[in-house]
Amino acid sequence: MDISGLRRPYKDRKDAFLEENILEKDPIKLFHEWFEEAKNNPSIIEPNAACLATATKDGIPSARFLLCKGYGVDGFYFYTHYTSRKGQELEENPNVAIAFYWDILNRSVRIEGTAKKLPMSYATDYFKSRPYRSQIGALSSDQSKPIESRTKLTEIAEKLSKKYKEGEVPKPELWGGYAVTPRSIEFWQGQTDRIHDRLRFRFLEKDEVVDNVLTHEGEGGWIYERLQP
Template sequence: MGRFLARTFVLFLSETRSVRKMSIDIGGMRIKYKDKDETFLEKHLVSKEPFGQFKAWFEEACTKKEILEPNAMCLATVSPQGFPSARFVLLKGYGKEGFKFFTNYGSRKAREMDLNPNVAATFYWEVLNRSIRIEGQVDKLSEEESVTYFHSRPVPSQIAACASHQSTPIESRDVLQERESVLEAQYLVPEKEVPKPSYWGGYIIRPQAVEFWQGQRDRLHDRIKFRKLNVGEQPDGKLLHEGEDGWVYERLSP
């Protein structure tokens, strides 16, 4: 019995050492960011409000072939119990009114936004070492705008939106494929329009704060944040700068 336990212990140590050798040193993972002469300074802002600055960075991201979906953003919502949840959605429009996306109104994110309209969204473009963080509140887009966008999508995507009751449990993928087959037989014919489901549509994030982050090689990352003024605040031109259209901006420590 003693010899058996000894052999077992030796085998355990051997396997443990093997696992350690195969493990990735996450703590040592580093990538090179910008050089010190590639800082993001206040003088580099193309706009003194966040939407113009977003446009400049977003359009540059769109020119990089390595970035497959520059409009992918991580959307965070909060459950009634106070638990945050996050997932990626696609930005489908932006301007001074806010940032637009579309989804199923019965999904988890939609249910959470119905109860708590406060959300956050984050873009990250690794190739550019840039990220944009958005905080604000959501409103539903008009039915007319949702219908217009729905019918601009490829027909298979329209059918998929009809087939999916997003976030609800299903027995297997076969259930989805069966629903899809029925809808394809009905709508994959010339001049037959797929009706937009009543449970599908758009939202707009109306931001209260937008932060622009640029990574730096020395880890002294650049962070410039636009936000709305708090009650009683006044820009001093040193820590807090007056922007445009009711926005102010400030530099944050990395």
């Protein structure tokens, strides 16, 4: 199946040019601006959906979508089963990459960093706030392990919903959160003329200095640079 002709013109986003002089110089604040715009766009159903890439200690990668459940100076949060494939890969290799994509805005954000487990109290609080069916779903799944049939899964869920009423579902012991501490955050804005904007925030390498030509001083210890599209 040849799908090479599949092409949609990007909406003109000149208003969204990433210009060095008008740019928010702190990538977390800039992410917040972009995220708010995505969140307030009714065409975007899950603005917090993102693709998380992990890798084994030998560098074999795997990627899956998840929902980002918070962000701030201490990183980007998500929740999952610690015993899942991603959880096992994170155990042996904390290096991750996350990509958000908001197609209607022609925007993507790429984050690279390291993941570490959040304190269990975060997961306990968040789990309590989840809808009943999501709680039962999490409790009934030994995530990423094979199972013989869907019927088997629904039987487990059914049994658990008989056992636990709303408000009583315990958090699975090994279900919890991670915070990804970013070491680089790239903002990509697609443009009609195909001269797309790419601005990457990162930290200075050892002995590197900001030259105000290719690299520029950001806020919060970050520097930034424009990448070719």
